[in-house]
Amino acid sequence: MLDIKKTNILLAMAGAAVLMAGTPVLAQDATAPAAPAAAEAPAADAAATPTTTAAPAAEEAPAEGAHGKMTPASMFMDADIVVKTVMVGLLLASVFTWVILLIKLFEFGALNRKTDQFLESFRQTRTIADMRRVATSEEFEGNPLADMAAAATDEIELSRQAGLSVTGDHLDTATFRAQAAVNAVQAGLAKRLSGGQGFMASVGSTAPFIGLFGTVYGIMNSFIGIANTNTTNLAVVAPGIAEALLATGIGLFAAIPAVIFYNYFNTRIAAYGTRSDGFNAELMNAVSRNLDKGA
Numbered sequence: 001m002l003d004i005k006k007t008n009i010l011l012a013m014a015g016a017a018v019l020m021a022g023t024p025v026l027a028q029d030a031t032a033p034a035a036p037a038a039a040e041a042p043a044a045d046a047a048a049t050p051t052t053t054a055a056p057a058a059e060e061a062p063a064e065g066a067h068g069k070m071t072p073a074s075m076f077m078d079a080d081i082v083v084k085t086v087m088v089g090l091l092l093a094s095v096f097t098w099v100i101l102l103i104k105l106f107e108f109g110a111l112n113r114k115t116d117q118f119l120e121s122f123r124q125t126r127t128i129a130d131m132r133r134v135a136t137s138e139e140f141e142g143n144p145l146a147d148m149a150a151a152a153t154d155e156i157e158l159s160r161q162a163g164l165s166v167t168g169d170h171l172d173t174a175t176f177r178a179q180a181a182v183n184a185v186q187a188g189l190a191k192r193l194s195g196g197q198g199f200m201a202s203v204g205s206t207a208p209f210i211g212l213f214g215t216v217y218g219i220m221n222s223f224i225g226i227a228n229t230n231t232t233n234l235a236v237v238a239p240g241i242a243e244a245l246l247a248t249g250i251g252l253f254a255a256i257p258a259v260i261f262y263n264y265f266n267t268r269i270a271a272y273g274t275r276s277d278g279f280n281a282e283l284m285n286a287v288s289r290n291l292d293k294g295a
Contacts, residue, residue: 075239075243075246076246079246083217083218086211087250090207090210090253091250094258096203097257097258097261100200104265114140115145117139117140118140118143118145119279122134128157129153132150132157134146135147135150144192148186148283153178153287155178156287156291171292175288175291178284182280182284186277196265197266197269200258203254203258204259206255208251209251211247211248211251212251214244214251219244222241225240
């Protein structure tokens with residue numbers, strides 16, 4: 001009986017030992033598949049990370065393309081040869097317009113000063129000979145009003161040299177010939193003062209359309225590029241369209257000052273024409289009065 005109890009105790013102890021030895025093995029077997037899974041997770045994250053970082057790089061690539069930071073100068077350099085030619089032509093037209101502006105400002109300033117000086121000297125004369133001396137002096141050479149006075153007095157002098165009477169019954173005939181000579185000079189006055197006006201009128205009326213031609217051509221090239229690349233990405237399309245629109249901007253830049261200057265100088269030419277009309281009447285009155293006096 002005692003031996004049986006001892007045997008049972010030994011069997012129980014042996015079973016307990018077996019259970020204790022088997023538990024780590026089972027635990028190890030249960031956790032073994034988790035380790036590779038855990039190892040695979042960082043690998044998957046590592047594989048996913050380059051993909052995630054690659055996407056922004058792909059998105060940034062067009063923005064950092066050949067165009068880089070867009071400026072008017074860079075757009076001009078990258079433009080098509082036709083668009084570039086249009087831009088250069090418009091810029092040259094704008095430069096010439098500003099040069100004409102400066103020339104005509106100085107011209108009208110000097111013209112008005114000389115005219116004021118001539119009128120002051122002319123109104124101090126007492127005879128037709130004095131009028132002729134003042135009108136033909138080097139000081140007033142080229143002045144339109146001086147040329148008008150010179151034409152009238154020269155005609156009177158030529159009539160006298162030809163032995164024609166310029167007084168009495170022939171007074172009207174003499175003044176008529178003098179008036180015709182003055183009108184001939186005055187007729188060319190507008191042409192003398194309107195130099196450069198035709199160019200500014202042409203630039204003002206055609207520059208926007210020339211710029212628009214460059215824009216249409218540039219946008220057409222942009223759409224051809226879209227068709228060839230099969231992309232509508234704004235970063236790809238925008239530079240070409242911006243270059244095309246720059247042509248229209250330059251066209252307006254050339255046209256607007258040209259129109260303003262053209263109208264401004266037309267006003268000054270008309271004002272001087274009115275002044276010459278007034279002097280025409282004053283001159284013929286002075287000639288007629290001196291002829292009546294026999295001076």
